[in-house]
Amino acid sequence: MSLEKLRNDLKLNDYVRIVKINNYIKVLNYQKKNLETLRNNFKQYINQNRQLILNKSTLYSAKITSKTLNKIIYPAPYFNHYSTDYIDNLNAACHLKELFENAVYVDTIKPMKKKKYNYNELGYLHFVCPILMNNKYYKALITVKEKVASKILYIVSVELFEIKQLNSDKILVKDLFKNIKLWNYDDENYDIYNNRDYICDGEVLIWNFF
Numbered sequence: 001m002s003l004e005k006l007r008n009d010l011k012l013n014d015y016v017r018i019v020k021i022n023n024y025i026k027v028l029n030y031q032k033k034n035l036e037t038l039r040n041n042f043k044q045y046i047n048q049n050r051q052l053i054l055n056k057s058t059l060y061s062a063k064i065t066s067k068t069l070n071k072i073i074y075p076a077p078y079f080n081h082y083s084t085d086y087i088d089n090l091n092a093a094c095h096l097k098e099l100f101e102n103a104v105y106v107d108t109i110k111p112m113k114k115k116k117y118n119y120n121e122l123g124y125l126h127f128v129c130p131i132l133m134n135n136k137y138y139k140a141l142i143t144v145k146e147k148v149a150s151k152i153l154y155i156v157s158v159e160l161f162e163i164k165q166l167n168s169d170k171i172l173v174k175d176l177f178k179n180i181k182l183w184n185y186d187d188e189n190y191d192i193y194n195n196r197d198y199i200c201d202g203e204v205l206i207w208n209f210f
Contacts (some may be wrong), residue, residue, distance in 0.1 A: 004108070005107070005108055005199055006058040006060055006105045006108070006125065006199065007058065007105075007199050007200055007201050008057045008058055008104050008105050008173075008198070008199060008200040008201070009056075009057050009058070009059070009200070009201060010057045010104055010173050010200060011173065011200055012172070012173050012174040012177070012195055012198060012200070013172060013173070013174065014172070014173050015170040015171065015172055015173070016102060016103075016104060016129070016130055016170060016171055016172075016173055016176055017102050017130075017169065017170050018130040018131060018132050018137070018166070018168070018169050018170055018171060019095055019098050019099055019102060019129060019130070019131045019132070019140075020131070020132045020133075020169070021091060021092065021094070021095055021131060021132065021133040021134075023041075023094075024091050024133055024134045025037060025038045025041070025087075025091060026087075026134075027082060027087045028082070029082050030082065031082075035081060035082070035087075038087070038090050038091065038094075039073060039090065041094055042069070042072070042073065042090055042093055042094050043069060043073075045093075045094045045095075045096070046064055046066075046068060046069045046096075049064050049096070049097045050063070050064060050065070051063070052152065053097050053100050053101060053155075054101065055100055055101060055103060055105070055127065056101055056102060057103070057104045057105060058105050060105075060125075060153075061152065061153070062100060062144050062152065062153035062154070062155055063152040063153065063154065063155075064096060064097070064154075064155055065154055067154055067156065068096070068154060068155050068156060071156045071157060072089065072090065072093045072156075072157060072158065073090070075089075075157065085160070088133065088134070088138075088160050089157075089158050089159065089160060091133060091134070092131060092133060092138075092140050092158050092160060093158050095131070096142070096155060096158065099129045099131065099140050099142055099158070100127065100129070100142055100144075100155060102129050103127035103128055103129035103140075103142055104127065104128060104129070104173055104176065104177070104198075105125070105126075105127055105199065106126040106127060106128055106141075106177075106180055106182065106193055106197075107125075107126050107182065107191075107193065107197070107199075108123050108124070108125045108126070108146075109123055109124050109126065109182065109184075110122075110123045111123055111124070112185040112186050120147055120148050120149050121145070121146075121147060121148075122146040122147060122148055123146050124143050124144065124145055124146070124156075125143070125144040125146060125153065126141060126142070126143055126144075126182055127141070127142045127144065128140065128141055128142070128176060128177070128180055129142065130163070130166075130171045130176055131160075132166075133160075136162055137162070137163050137164070137166050138160045138161060138162050138163060139160070139161045139163055139176065139180065140158055140159070140160055141157075141158065141159040141160075141161070141180070141182070142155060142157070142158055143155070143156050143157045143158075143159075144156065161181070163176075173198070174195050174198075177193065177194065177195055177197075177198050178194055178195065179192060179193075179194060180192070180193040180194075181193075
């Protein structure tokens, strides 16, 4: 499978549906029972959604696997199990199928330098989807690993960035796509994406820089 850029069917002035998460589980410091409930909910969700998932904007398919589960439950060797970011990510991941279905494509990034000689790992595709969770609106960034040995993708992480309050159940692509930040491991800094970086079919953008 070649590492090619995808193209969105949605245009910048089209709308993206906001995925609403109504069963948010709060986990305060050292509430081990609530944490285990949240993790068990996520495991159950993963086991019920192992089929191929179609992204509507690109018609590209991905699959949730056991690697998805392990990557999201244990995102790093050492981390705070009770941090707000971790709890938010787990809650969002309980809707990973819906998020990936409704997301728009951002970019494809090659493996970091120390992994570039791994012939089986081609790169990482990034998508973004708006969500309403715990009475706040977010952009959910979804990372998908592309491998040589398979024609499927592996959803490996969900990251959340809060956005301004919206009074709607949908958002314009051009508003969703503003100031998207993807971490560049080689440069140890963020690459920032805006509307001029959006890739779609049938739309030519003319930018006024003056």
